[in-house]
Structures are given as C-alpha cells and as structure tokens.
Amino acid sequence: MSKTAYVRTKPHLNIGTMGHVDHGKTTLTAAITKVLAERGADSTTQYVSFDRIDRAPEEAARGITINIAHVEYETDTRHYAHVDMPGHADYVKNMVTGAAQLDGAILVVSALDGIMPQTAEHVLLARQVGVDHIVVALNKADAGEEELTDLVELEVRDLLTAHGYGGDAVPVVRVSGLRALEGDPRWTASVEALLDAVDTYVPMPERYLDAPFLLSVENVLTITGRGTVVTGAVERGTVHVGDRVEVLGASVETVVTGLETFGKPMDEAQAGDNVALLLRGVARDTVRRGHVVAAPGSVVPARRFSARVYVLSAREGGRSTPVATGYRPQFYIRTADVVGDVDLGEVAVARPGDTVTMTVELGRDVPLETGLGFAIREGGRTVGAGTVTTVG
Ligand SMILES: Nc1nc2c(ncn2[C@@H]2O[C@H](COP(=O)(O)OP(=O)(O)OP(=O)(O)O)[C@@H](O)[C@H]2O)c(=O)[nH]1
Numbered sequence: 001m002s003k004t005a006y007v008r009t010k011p012h013l014n015i016g017t018m019g020h021v022d023h024g025k026t027t028l029t030a031a032i033t034k035v036l037a038e039r040g041a042d043s044t045t046q047y048v049s050f051d052r053i054d055r056a057p058e059e060a061a062r063g064i065t066i067n068i069a070h071v072e073y074e075t076d077t078r079h080y081a082h083v084d085m086p087g088h089a090d091y092v093k094n095m096v097t098g099a100a101q102l103d104g105a106i107l108v109v110s111a112l113d114g115i116m117p118q119t120a121e122h123v124l125l126a127r128q129v130g131v132d133h134i135v136v137a138l139n140k141a142d143a144g145e146e147e148l149t150d151l152v153e154l155e156v157r158d159l160l161t162a163h164g165y166g167g168d169a170v171p172v173v174r175v176s177g178l179r180a181l182e183g184d185p186r187w188t189a190s191v192e193a194l195l196d197a198v199d200t201y202v203p204m205p206e207r208y209l210d211a212p213f214l215l216s217v218e219n220v221l222t223i224t225g226r227g228t229v230v231t232g233a234v235e236r237g238t239v240h241v242g243d244r245v246e247v248l249g250a251s252v253e254t255v256v257t258g259l260e261t262f263g264k265p266m267d268e269a270q271a272g273d274n275v276a277l278l279l280r281g282v283a284r285d286t287v288r289r290g291h292v293v294a295a296p297g298s299v300v301p302a303r304r305f306s307a308r309v310y311v312l313s314a315r316e317g318g319r320s321t322p323v324a325t326g327y328r329p330q331f332y333i334r335t336a337d338v339v340g341d342v343d344l345g346e347v348a349v350a351r352p353g354d355t356v357t358m359t360v361e362l363g364r365d366v367p368l369e370t371g372l373g374f375a376i377r378e379g380g381r382t383v384g385a386g387t388v389t390t391v392g
C-alpha cells in the first residue's frame with residue numbers, strides 16, 4: 001500500500017447540499033466537481049459523476065438519495081469536504097447526521113417549485129445543529145421563467161430570515177447543475193459563481209485545536225484484514241496515529257492505528273477534518289453511528305439535561321396536538337438519535353408554537369454540553385428544536 005499522503009495546503013471546510021427531494025442536490029454536487037476538475041492542468045479536484053454519488057442500488061432504482069455521500073474538491077483558496085444529503089422526507093434522519101458536521105451549507109431550491117416542506121425543515125434543522133452560514137443555489141434556472149424565479153428568491157430570503165439567517169445578506173445564485181454537467185458555458189459559469197459565493201460568504205470557523213479530541217461517529221465500516229473504521233468530522237482537538245481514545249456509547253478504550261481523509265493517509269487529523277479512524281481490536285458491531293470517540297476521560301457523558309425547546313407548529317410540519325410530561329420522542333444530538341423522557345415541570349403541557357423549558361432523561365448516556373443544539377423527532381417528522389441549558 002503506497003497511497004499518497006494528504007498534504008494540508010489550504011484551509012479545510014465542511015459544506016454540503018441540502019433541500020427538498022429532486023431539487024437537484026446530487027446533480028449540482030457532481031457539477032461542482034466537474035467544473036473544478038476542468039479548471040486546468042493544475043486542478044486537484046477529481047470529477048465525481050452522479051451515479052458515483054447515488055451509488056446504492058436502491059438509490060439508482062428510485063432515483064433519490066438515501067445515504068449521505070462525501071466528495072472532496074478544492075477551489076483556489078480552500079479544500080472542501082462536501083456532504084450530499086437526501087431530500088426525501090423519509091431520510092431526514094440521514095440529513096441531520098450530515099448537517100451536524102457542516103461549517104456551511106448550500107441550500108438547493110428548484111426555481112420551478114420554490115420552497116417545499118423539506119426546504120423549510122432542512123433550514124430549521126441546520127440552524128439547530130449549528131450550521132451558521134447558508135448560500136442558496138436556485139437550481140434549474142435553465143428551465144425556470146425569470147419572474148417566477150424572482151418570486152422564489154424572495155420567498156427563500158424570507159424563509160432564511162425567519163430562521164435567523166439574515167436572508168437579505170445571503171448570496172442567492174441562479175444555477176443549473178444539469179446544464180453545467182453538460183458543459184454549457186453559461187451554466188458552468190453559474191457554478192463558478194456559486195463556489196465564489198461559498199468561498200467568500202462562509203467564513204473559516206474557529207477550530208478548537210487545543211481542546212481534547214472529540215469526533216461523533218457518522219458511519220462504521222470494516223476493512224477486511226485491518227479492522228473496524230469509524231468516520232466523521234473531528235469536532236475539536238487533534239488525533240494522531242498511536243493515540244489512545246475512548247469510544248463513548250460502546251464503553252471501550254483503544255488505540256488509533258490508522259488515519260485517512262478521502263483515502264489519503266495522514267499522521268494527524270485536526271478539528272474540522274473529515275476522517276476515517278482505524279481502531280485497534282474493536283469489533284464492528286460494538287460501535288454505531290452516534291457514538292463519540294474522544295480523548296480518554298475528557299468527557300463525562302450524561303443522561304439528564306434541561307433545555308429550551310421550540311415546539312413546531314402544525315404549519316411548520318410539527319404536531320397539531322400539545323405534548324405533555326411523559327412524552328417520549330427521539331432526540332437528535334450530534335450524529336446520535338436517542339429516545340428521551342420529557343418532563344415539563346409545572347407547565348406540564350406545551351402547545352405547538354410554544355417555547356418551553358423541559359427536563360429530559362435520555363435512554364442512554366451521551367456527551368452533552370451547555371449550548372449544544374438538537375432536534376426532536378417523532379414518527380418520521382421533526383416536532384421540536386432545542387438547546388441544552390444545563391447538564392445533569
Ligand atoms: N432542468 C433541470 N433539471 C435538473 C437540474 N438539476 C437536476 N435536475 C433534474 O432533477 C432531477 C432530480 O435531480 P437530483 O440531483 O437527483 O435531485 P436531488 O436533490 O439530489 O434529489 P434527492 O437527493 O433524492 O433529494 C433529475 O431528473 C435531474 O436531472 C437543473 O439544473 N435543471
């Protein structure tokens with residue numbers, strides 16, 4: 001094995017495409033890699049075609065994205081890991097996992113259809129899991145009428161403002177992923193404009209390199225003959241080959257025996273990097289999405305916390321009936337989804353549209369901290385959005 005090592009030449013950011021089903025996220029993702037790959041002889045980006053992003057048989061058969069997929073590319077100034085997320089309502093679960101790792105997002109909205117239910121749901125979830133910057137791709141602009149597209153743009157800016165994204169300042173770029181993929185110069189230029197907007201509008205986030213290492217597991221794989229690998233974005237700190245780590249959730253302590261990003265080995269992974277960690281002697285079925293790999297002893301997981309929670313109204317896709325003490329929905333925290341018992345204290349009942357304080361007792365211990373955002377889901381829909389106020 002003589003794979004080329006990862007060379008850190010540019011700042012690295014995690015971005016991704018989100019938005020309603022069929023609005024063109026995967027097509028646009030493929031188009032971005034193609035446009036960048038064709039930038040010239042010194043391009044370091046490899047073109048990733050549509051069917052290499054949606055590569056599961058069920059994805060190909062149904063023509064939708066189910067799993068989140070990662071691709072990498074480089075602009076002149078930055079190296080990006082890009083997560084292409086599913087839009088279909090049944091796979092919002094996977095979308096939340098993808099969004100939990102992002103520094104910024106490209107909200108893809110079809111200029112033909114405008115805002116649809118998962119457009120709004122994804123914006124709300126992105127806000128909740130800590131995505132601070134959104135750039136809008138008004139896609140299918142090749143097929144849309146100008147006046148209608150203008151209306152869609154206004155509608156999207158309003159939606160973003162309503163969720164605290166300052167919709168007036170957000171870059172909205174009219175693109176056609178499909179035509180750009182076909183090489184039409186007008187539309188390859190639109191993808192270039194979108195990338196410029198991402199480069200300039202999404203700031204380099206502060207990376208907590210000095211903090212103890214923490215990574216929330218997105219996926220677990222087995223490499224035959226080598227062992228169990230976990231993937232995800234490093235939330236804070238650094239990790240090296242040979243470091244001891246603890247897997248919270250699996251209750252095991254082990255050693256990192258290999259470290260890669262997009263198939264390229266590295267000696268050190270830093271906060272923000274999207275990596276695969278090879279773990280010594282850990283059985284595949286002991287580690288799961290949502291477990292946390294951390295420097296030993298650096299975090300004490302907890303089960304109980306208090307939070308401020310907004311209960312979505314029915315109009316926002318939430319419940320039409322109130323929730324009461326004893327309610328047991330799923331809590332989406334980092335990449336984890338865990339059941340929890342809700343206690344509303346003296347208030348006892350929260351109606352859709354209310355913001356309330358609640359105490360939650362999770363079904364298992366999870367690393368928690370003040371300020372951590374989370375989503376609450378029930379029966380396949382998002383019903384609440386909250387922030388941890390106290391732990392324990
Ligand atoms: N006219 C036009 N059609 C497009 C464009 N981009 C995508 N499409 C078409 O829209 C359909 C959906 O595209 P996808 O890229 O699979 O959409 P998606 O948002 O990834 O869908 P999910 O991941 O399943 O939510 C396909 O038939 C595409 O060919 C575009 O810019 N213009």
Ligand SMILES: [Mg+2]
Binds near residue numbers: 025027087
């Ligand atoms: Mg897709």
